[in-house]
Amino acid sequence: MRTVPVRPGPAVPCGLPAAARPIVRLCLVALVLLAFAVPAGATTDDDQFAAAVDALALGSYNDRVAAIEALAALGDPRAVAVLEALMARDLYTRKDTGAVVIGAPADSRRQVRPVDPVTGTIGEPVRTRSLAKIRVNNRVRRAIRSALGALTLADPEPARRLDAAQAVFTARDPDQLVPVRRALEHEADPDVRAALVQAAAAIELAAGSPAERLAAIAVLAESSDPAVQALLSERLLDRDGAPVEPDDEVRAAAADALDRIEQRIAMWRLVGDVYRGVSLGSVLLLAAIGLAITFGVMGVINMAHGEMVMLGAYTTFVLQDAIRTHAPGLFDWSLLIAVPLAFAVAGLVGIAIERGVIRFLYGRPLETLLATWGLSLILQQAVRTVFGPTNREVGTPDWMQGAFETAAGITLTYNRLVIIVFALAVFAVLLAVIRKSAFGLEMRAVTQNRRMASAMGIRTGWVDALTFGLGSGIAGIAGVALSQIDNVSPNLGQSYIVDSFMVVVFGGVGNLWGTLAGALSLGVANKLLEPTVGPVLGKILVLVAIILFIQKRPRGLFALKGRAVEA
Amino acid sequence: MAGHASRAQTAPIDLGGALLLIAVLGAAVAVPYCNLVLPPSSPWHVEGWVVQLLGKYLCFALLAVSVDLIWGYCGILSLGHGAFFALGGYAMGMHLMREIGDRGVYGHSELPDFMVFLNWSELPWYWTGFDLFWLAALMVLAVPGLLAFVFGWLAFRSRVTGVYLSIMTQAMTYALMLAFFRNDMGFGGNNGLTDFKDLLGYDLQADATRAGLFAASALALVFGYLACRRLVTSTFGQVLIAIRDAESRTRFLGYRVEHYKLVAFVVSAMLAGVAGALYVPQVGIINPGEFSPANSIEIVVWVAVGGRGTLYGAAVGAVLVNYAKTYFTGAMPDVWLFFLGGLFVAVTVLLPRGLTGLFRGVRGPSAFGRGAAGG
16 A cells, blocks of 8 residues: 555535535435435345444544445445445434434434434434434544545446546545555446546546656546546646646656647547538438429429428427327337328428419419418418417437537537438438339429420329429428427528528539538538637628639539520 | 510600609608698698608618519519618618717717627727718618629629529528627627617707608609619610510620629619618618518518519509508507418419509500510
8 A cells, every 4th residue: 555645625515505404414315325225235234234334433543444444345335325424423323222323414403313324214303412423533534535435436337436436536636546446456347447547547647756647647648538638737837827747757748648638639529510510411401302302303492491391390299299198108209200290291281382372383483482482471470370489399209318428528419310310311212212213203204394294194283293292291301300409489490491592502403412412511511610700600601602602603513414404 | 676665665754653753752742741830630640650650661662663673674583682771771870870979878979889888999990981971871872782793793794593693692681681690790789770869960859850851762762763764764774674584695696694784783782772771760770680581582572562573563562561561560460471471472373463563454564575474
């Protein structure tokens, strides 16, 4: 064992108002004990544990330190509550029976509720006079802290062990070095191991010899955690700019390690930005892909496209509402059920719009634009009348919740990932429908030469209606996805309409691959600009860039060639 | 080409235009008279707020005429004309802010309230000179004109036409809206410019000033209409109509199509700027909401409702739709969007020549050729 400088810590954790503290503490003690009461039998014998607890009350301070170490060595989670109580001077021996109890606060200041450390049962309040407080000194406190660290580091739950290791890293308490080393000996979980190694290095950096500090820096340099970055830069310079580290060699190593960590963090930030960009791009792709069909294939400017997205989102809302009341068990499946339903609702509304209004306006794109804008106003107001103007809550199934934590503290949420995959799947299915199915063939025939297609026996009017329905239905599907990341309100569609037109125009009309490329590049460009210039200016820059780009290539990235262009 | 055009297309003024001019000039005299001279007890007395409202309608009418000039006669559907209107309005608003002087809430002699609030120490360079009315008036024309010139020059030169152009103009106004919402642009951010006190020394709250602004709006509409009418009845206007109906053919005949379009676009943007400049002192505020794409599309609907390609129809449509908006948003706010939406659909499907088209008759002086419908 190595000797380490003694640093007295605060004996009693505080922070709550004094009046609230007793109640909170009572609850905490009870909770901790109850939580451990069940698995406890599995880890140690009750009698053995009770004997170890009773040993705390006997003998001198030296004996007490030995008893604490023995108790910690049992590895019983129930020991945590006991040791915390001892630290807070809440551990007593009953004068009548000699049993060790935890004193939980009672209503009166002169009474405490005795809690049995083994079973966790709370007894009737007793007078404090009938109890003897178990005394502690600084040496005992240090032993308690070390034992507590070891106990949490030995918790059967890896997540708790990870928390404990991270707590040690932040506290950098030299007393914890030994428990950390001991925990490292039999730690199997790789994440916890890494955290423990880092914690040990952090302690050595603060309190070790120059050689140990050098070794610690070598360990820390492998990290890409912003906390490590902060730790190293603190070590280099304090707040007034004076160097903290006395040893030149160590200082140079720390500066070098800091550079490497910063580079790695910058790389992870970039990964995070690109992920967010691809995620935004996939949202744009979903919103624009239906537009690419109605606008790109049919030449119809559907300003009500955003409202189809909104209808899809509201379909999800209504469906979830019905599931909650009639079949709560299906809730995890609600989004999957909503996809075909939203497709049907938006698709049928789209077919109705095509048959009712748009077919009278073929060949007059600007009039179509105005009429569909009018329809979008009507749809918005209709939804506002039925569902009210406020945002509606659409739930997220459990399997979409959560996030990855990457190294540099960047979180990548699952729902975004699901949307990226979903958008690509929709894109692939649509491409297959247009390329491989009979309907796709008819659709392309009508697009390329309407009269010839008609002469070949294709019902062009019907194909028009179905194509418009397909485009609208896909917008409805987009609505299901958007309901997960955006507010479901009557204005939902409005916020996407300009962006989706930009995507289609940028990518090139009449080309689905262009839409894919356009959506992803606009999404990534937006998110890469965001950290440097801010979200609003970034968006403005992207818009201006598109306006300028269109001057150079008036037909977009992937332009159609041939006669169809002039039509 | 001029030989084939009907008389209504070349005459200095047509019947509808004459009626419009008589009505507007009559109102320019009658409304201030009824407001200022007649006592409040008179049944013909016009309240101050009505004068203000009518003045607003006239500004919208001028804006609609400017849109009709390029859409009805040149086939350029601009979905961003609200941007030119708002820029003219901001130029005037900046002058009015400087006019406030030290009467603002913070009492700073140089800086408008919002700059004091943001802890700015001096005026940004682009606010220089806006305390001079003549310079502000020049900017009302120059800023929208310059933007239209740059945008149009780029777009027309590379032959961005039809729907693409419409979407680009929409993107333009959207980008400007986002930009003006930013506080560090120096235009008051979200709240825009407001709390105006007076214009050229006249109190903006006084009835006489309001009546004067109303008359000024009426005159601006008359001059704007006459200028556009002059433009479209000239040889230049005949080429514009040719471009609208068959752009490629006109180009092959040797006309520099992009130059014609550019001139029409810039003139139209300047008129829109004037309309905005007259609008701001009457409503007392200008904010970035004026740049919203929805606003610009609404302008196009005024023109479509009135009947495009007539100029006077645009003015009539603007007044009618805005009257309907005032009525509905007051009486039945929930119905307004249904009505406006229905109007869009009904006019485009059933009345492609607008309301004034009903009176022009089937063989009347239609401005629409076969290809015109495609815009």
